[in-house]
Amino acid sequence: MTENRLVYLYCVTNEEPNLTETEDLVDDLCFFYHRGLYAVTSKVKESKFGEEGLKKNMADIEWVKANASTHEKIIEQVMANADVIPFKFGTLFNTDDSLRAMLEEYSEEFKTILRKLENKQEWGVKIYGDTDKLKESVINNESEILKIEGEIKSSPPGKAFFLEKKKTELLAQEVNRKINEYSQESFHLLEELSFEACINKLLPKEVTEREDNMVLNSAFLVGKNEVGDFINMVDTLKMHYENKEFFIDCTGPWPPYNFCGLLKQRVRNA
Amino acid sequence: MHNVVTKSRDVTLLEVLDRVLDKGVVISGDAVISVADVDLIYLGLKVLLSSVETMEQSRGAPITGPMQEPT
Numbered sequence: 001m002t003e004n005r006l007v008y009l010y011c012v013t014n015e016e017p018n019l020t021e022t023e024d025l026v027d028d029l030c031f032f033y034h035r036g037l038y039a040v041t042s043k044v045k046e047s048k049f050g051e052e053g054l055k056k057n058m059a060d061i062e063w064v065k066a067n068a069s070t071h072e073k074i075i076e077q078v079m080a081n082a083d084v085i086p087f088k089f090g091t092l093f094n095t096d097d098s099l100r101a102m103l104e105e106y107s108e109e110f111k112t113i114l115r116k117l118e119n120k121q122e123w124g125v126k127i128y129g130d131t132d133k134l135k136e137s138v139i140n141n142e143s144e145i146l147k148i149e150g151e152i153k154s155s156p157p158g159k160a161f162f163l164e165k166k167k168t169e170l171l172a173q174e175v176n177r178k179i180n181e182y183s184q185e186s187f188h189l190l191e192e193l194s195f196e197a198c199i200n201k202l203l204p205k206e207v208t209e210r211e212d213n214m215v216l217n218s219a220f221l222v223g224k225n226e227v228g229d230f231i232n233m234v235d236t237l238k239m240h241y242e243n244k245e246f247f248i249d250c251t252g253p254w255p256p257y258n259f260c261g262l263l264k265q266r267v268r269n270a
Numbered sequence: 271m272h273n274v275v276t277k278s279r280d281v282t283l284l285e286v287l288d289r290v291l292d293k294g295v296v297i298s299g300d301a302v303i304s305v306a307d308v309d310l311i312y313l314g315l316k317v318l319l320s321s322v323e324t325m326e327q328s329r330g331a332p333i334t335g336p337m338q339e340p341t
Contacts, residue, residue, distance in 0.1 A: 065283055068290045088294035102297055124285065200288075208284060217288075251285055257293035 005043040007093040015082035022077045034103040075255045083117045086255035123252035127216040133245040138174045183216035194220040219258040
């Protein structure tokens with residue numbers, strides 16, 4: 001007896017996808033047509049993607065890396081020729097019928113989202129700040145802190161202790177102020193060149209594996225004709241920050257993961 | 271297509287994981303399995319914590335999708 005298969009959904013688009021280059025990535029990659037929409041799917045083994053199997057596999061980082069990359073590659077391939085609504089990793093249906101029912105229920109909304117996404121791309125901008133170097137530059141450039149340092153040297157130990165504490169607080173405040181100022185300024189300048197923008201959770205160092213701290217994790221929905229201006233602005237900001245201990249990482253174009261929220265959800269959250 | 275910058279091949283896996291595990295449309299409804307609330311949290315040995323659950327089998331069950339999060 002052959003193993004039961006589930007339907008894995010990658011993305012939905014309104015143009016017939018060309019899947020020739022992605023056929024090698026997964027078995028049975030195919031699209032599913034319903035009411036003017038194409039759902040790009042593959043058949044996956046229940047032992048790997050069923051509730052039990054997925055639970056086990058999601059704890060295996062190598063499995064997650066490989067399969068998340070495949071998910072992304074397939075959507076990128078479809079995105080090369082069409083606007084796409086990307087689904088989250090691991091969206092599975094028991095049967096073609098349950099997928100069809102979902103498409104039936106959301107077809108109008110998917111079409112609305114696809115119209116919104118037309119001729120636009122998602123770009124990601126992450127900004128990192130080197131807190132240690134920022135502290136150094138603050139110490140050397142802020143007159144108030146320099147003044148306190150002078151006072152500490154000429155003060156008796158008791159007073160010096162409290163001055164030292166005050167200095168640490170001022171330093172932390174000033175570093176935070178700089179981080180907020182730069183990240184907000186960058187976000188707003190880029191937001192002005194975008195249709196939509198959003199700010200996401202900051203990722204900790206354990207995840208980024210970088211020495212410096214993530215201070216902004218943002219995404220922008222940019223018109224294809226405005227991408228040049230957007231990149232120019234990123235370059236301008238990069239130059240502006242070069243000696244200020246900030247690093248900007250801009251990536252794209254991405255499938256619009258951050259900009260295809262469903263209306264029902266927005267109403268629910270309103 | 272305006273290809274001023276093509277995506278560099280060395281886009282880190284982190285960038286991919288940050289999106290595909292956390293963003294994208296999430297549908298819940300009739301007989302749908304979905305990976306829920308994956309946090310990109312690594313423990314000492316780089317174990318990715320995650321949870322997987324079967325969505326409630328009710329029509330019009332809560333739908334969550336990308337949304338703005340507090341920093």
